[in-house]
Amino acid sequence: MKSFLIYLAAFFANNYFLFAAEAGMPQLDPTYWASQAFWLILVFTILYISISRFYLPKIKDNLNNRENKIKEDLENANKLKEQAEIKLKEYELILKNAKKDVSKIHFESKNNLDKDIKFKKDKIEKEIENKVVKAQKEIKEFKKNSINSIKTISGNIASEIIKNITGDKLNESSIKAAVEDVSKEGISKYL
Amino acid sequence: MASNPMQQFTVHRIGPEIKIADIDLSFTNASLFMVISASVILLLLFFGSKEKKIIPDKIQLISEMLYIFVAKMISDTAGSKAKPYFPFIFSLFMFVLFCNMVGMLPYSFTVTSHIIVTLIMALFIFIAVTIIGFIKHGFKYLSIFIPSGVPTILLPLITVIEIISYLSRPVSLSVRLFANMMAGHTMLKVFGGFVVSLGILGGWLPLSFSVALTGLEILVAFLQAYVFAILTCIYLNDALNLHH
Numbered sequence: 001m002k003s004f005l006i007y008l009a010a011f012f013a014n015n016y017f018l019f020a021a022e023a024g025m026p027q028l029d030p031t032y033w034a035s036q037a038f039w040l041i042l043v044f045t046i047l048y049i050s051i052s053r054f055y056l057p058k059i060k061d062n063l064n065n066r067e068n069k070i071k072e073d074l075e076n077a078n079k080l081k082e083q084a085e086i087k088l089k090e091y092e093l094i095l096k097n098a099k100k101d102v103s104k105i106h107f108e109s110k111n112n113l114d115k116d117i118k119f120k121k122d123k124i125e126k127e128i129e130n131k132v133v134k135a136q137k138e139i140k141e142f143k144k145n146s147i148n149s150i151k152t153i154s155g156n157i158a159s160e161i162i163k164n165i166t167g168d169k170l171n172e173s174s175i176k177a178a179v180e181d182v183s184k185e186g187i188s189k190y191l
Numbered sequence: 192m193a194s195n196p197m198q199q200f201t202v203h204r205i206g207p208e209i210k211i212a213d214i215d216l217s218f219t220n221a222s223l224f225m226v227i228s229a230s231v232i233l234l235l236l237f238f239g240s241k242e243k244k245i246i247p248d249k250i251q252l253i254s255e256m257l258y259i260f261v262a263k264m265i266s267d268t269a270g271s272k273a274k275p276y277f278p279f280i281f282s283l284f285m286f287v288l289f290c291n292m293v294g295m296l297p298y299s300f301t302v303t304s305h306i307i308v309t310l311i312m313a314l315f316i317f318i319a320v321t322i323i324g325f326i327k328h329g330f331k332y333l334s335i336f337i338p339s340g341v342p343t344i345l346l347p348l349i350t351v352i353e354i355i356s357y358l359s360r361p362v363s364l365s366v367r368l369f370a371n372m373m374a375g376h377t378m379l380k381v382f383g384g385f386v387v388s389l390g391i392l393g394g395w396l397p398l399s400f401s402v403a404l405t406g407l408e409i410l411v412a413f414l415q416a417y418v419f420a421i422l423t424c425i426y427l428n429d430a431l432n433l434h435h
Binding site: 051 | 195204209214216221222232240251258259277278281307308311369373
């Protein structure tokens with residue numbers, strides 16, 4: 001309200017301005033109005049020209065640069081993300097194949113191993129059986145041989161004993177027959 | 192003891208008297224503070240646009256925020272057609288803002304508290320906007336005085352009111368800024384005077400008022416600069432985008 005009255009005062013005569021200025025409103029003293037107008041226009045023109053010519057384009061450039069950079073970076077990031085996803089898929093595929101291969105190899109090698117073990121086991125069992133049969137045969141032969149040699153040795157011993165006791169030499173075939181006779185009864189006891 | 196609260200608005204000559212064709216164009220304290228405000232703006236923008244950093248420092252951030260603030264204000268109120276006038280509105284906003292803010296410093300002078308300064312700016316805007324309106328629309332620009340959808344009987348009355356309101360634009364624009372600045376600074380001075388006259392015992396209350404008023408005045412300083420700029424945008428919008 002007060003300000004409006006002040007403005008109304010501005011429309012009145014020049015004398016009134018001087019009166020108002022004296023009454024305490026330096027704004028209404030027209031002494032320096034021309035000077036203020038002149039300096040305002042000068043300063044504002046310089047300000048306007050330097051702002052519009054130099055500073056605003058620079059700031060605008062800078063803002064645009066930043067926006068472009070952000071856009072570019074985002075695009076790059078998206079591109080990289082896509083690539084990473086593709087790589088991940090590839091990796092997963094490779095992993096899956098590898099797992100398949102592993103189980104296949106595992107299965108195969110297990111089969112082979114089983115077969116091999118079985119084959120070797122069979123072979124060894126057969127060998128052992130052969131050896132057992134052979135050993136039994138050898139034992140049998142040895143038994144037979146030992147009976148013969150015992151007979152010969154006991155015949156010799158008997159003829160020696162008779163010779164020593166009687167001083168006579170007995171017929172060898174009779175001694176043999178006697179040993180044979182004894183051994184028929186007793187030798188099986190020791191063998 | 193308490194000096195005249197209006198004394199802070201006196202203009203006095205600094206340096207020699209400059210007279211051209213009997214008109215006094217001397218350099219005054221008002222001119223000095225115009226130069227100071229403009230220099231502060233130019234320095235801020237100089238350091239704000241010197242290094243083109245992707246991640247801005249504080250001063251660059253301030254100038255970019257001011258740029259974005261004004262750019263948004265213009266595009267919101269006057270649309271994309273107002274883009275060529277962006278430098279002018281930016282300069283205007285910055286000039287008014289910094290004159291107001293520099294005026295808040297103690298012992299300084301508030302350029303915008305003088306009716307002649309605000310009136311010249313408002314008249315320039317008024318005349319420029321009117322010329323732009325006539326250039327863009329020719330005589331169709333006069334249809335701004337005839338609002339659409341008004342009954343025929345009321346049309347003469349409304350048109351007269353519209354013409355008066357249009358012509359009072361420079362008055363309202365200039366007086367708003369000038370009166371706000373003058374009233375605020377006068378009030379600060381009056382309360383400051385109370386502090387001195389009431390002394391150490393009673394001065395604390397007006398002192399606390401002064402502190403609160405200083406905060407309020409800083410808000411007003413920004414707000415009035417914003418209002419001045421946004422009203423300019425609105426007038427420009429009327430001239431650029433003629434309503435039908």
